[in-house]
Amino acid sequence: MLKVGWIGLGNMGNPMSQNLVKGGYDVVVWNRTKSKADEVIAAGATWADSPKAVAEQADVVFTMVSDGPTLHAVAFGDTGYVAGLSAGKIAVDMSTVSVEESAKVNEAVEAAGCKLLRAPVTGSTVLAQAATLGILASGDKETYEKVLPMFEKLGANQFYLGGADEARVLKLAINTMIATTMQMEAEAVVLCEKAGLDVGQVTEVIAGSAVGSGICKYKAATITEGEYPAAFSVRLMMKDLDLALAVAKQYGVPMLSTSLTRQQLASASATGRGEKDFAVLTQLLEEASGYKRA
Template sequence: MAQSIGFIGLGIMGHPMALNLVKAGYKVTVFNRTRSKAEPLEKSGALVAATPAEAARLADVVMIIVSDTAAVEEVVLGKGGILETLRSGAIVIDSSTISPAFSRKLACHAAGKGASWLDAPVTGSKHGAERGELTFMIGGDRETLDRALPVLQVLGKKHIYCGAHGSGLSAKLAQNAIQATMVEVFCEGFVLATKAGVHPQTMFEIIQSSMARAALTDFKAPFIFKGDFTPYFPLKLMHKDLELAMETAYAQNVPMPAAAAVKEVYGTAKAQGKGDLDYAAVITFLEEVAGVKVRAES
């Protein structure tokens, strides 16, 4: 069992993940650019580091979950980054959703320090993070995964090995392209039905009685009907993941015309200032253009 964990990134997902590790009895040292976000964890028993390097200095396992590729680059390779202090034999588990190609480069940097790297993005939203029920998609050496599994089992219910370095991220980008498209098309259909005079609850009953029913939209619909876009996963991050999916598809010579169109819709909603809302807020752009609101009593 790894006794010491450095944990970097205390956002919507990172905070509950780090808290679960503290509760499980690990010695956890956390770092976040905004120190105030670390204070509740400090009260729960975590140590707070001034830099990523300090968080990694004595760690057997370093976990990273930050917003994008640039943020990962900063906490790994930048001044005060983990590469300055990363121990030989340590494992870095990066649960950020970033470029698979760049992640492979970081794995090489870690290997140069005698450490191992796993790309391990997650799905399950903040509820899954709070309950320790995330699903991990993992790329890297299988032996490293086996060593990291006791830590990952505190955080998730499912740990799916996808293959070599970058494979977990490729799987995550494919999943988010599907998820983003499902929600956007659901929103298009409901805006159309509402504009045509069909009540949203009536349309929802039809969907739930048809092959179009999906667990994702079952979950999102009540929030949309209330106009509650409290972020479970921010729209700006979904747009970022769609951009990464497009880059990966281009590199692999894979056409993704539907996902490319959906990316533009999320991009427009982001440009309207909706980036910090849940990604289901993409419906508000469609509503504004159509001149209707898809709202219903719960």
């Protein structure tokens, strides 16, 4: 069985790496803050002192980090994982980053005689814990087939999308729909609240209606309670929409709803909500509408 390296143990990376341990893989991990590795190590993983050390020990190196600059920080430099690669190894990046940022990593991995799979995921931290994520993959098909058994330990659905950065584009497209759905739900909920309806019942009906979706179901309790601990922060969603709008510009696609939602998220951030869950768009609209919950 191939040995796995995992870099990035945040809200998603922690449960995902643990699922590989539970799946019987020998996993070596690194994270910028070592204490975040405690749970994974307790589950059976081992610690490496740098991303380079992870790559030296592993056959397949996964990265799951917050953004492109962080991906480059763990990939490049004297202690980056690329420096620890030897020919024939595999890198798998599951972060949400731009096509350009991805291409630079791919070039370095290929220069080391290795292959890079782009494999961003769809789903929340709850799905990461349950190993029921959707995995969108692109890159070398033969490499994908080698890594597929690992993907099956992480997600319920796996999709091979092509030989380059197709997975990056689709992930960003999906996130635009997730974000704009929350903006639409904010408008629907606040309209109903001001008309005297109960917010809990409203979110329940929306989730079970023709317009209901996974994201409406996941966020129903959050919106009802009016508390917004970050499963996916405003800051990270703004990053993803910026990436999506850049791709849209590249391909000449107007994205009006995405642009509006990006501005609403900017308002949320400017009013101190940048680290709140992006469903806080409902709270933002309540305030803009002069509505205060009892």
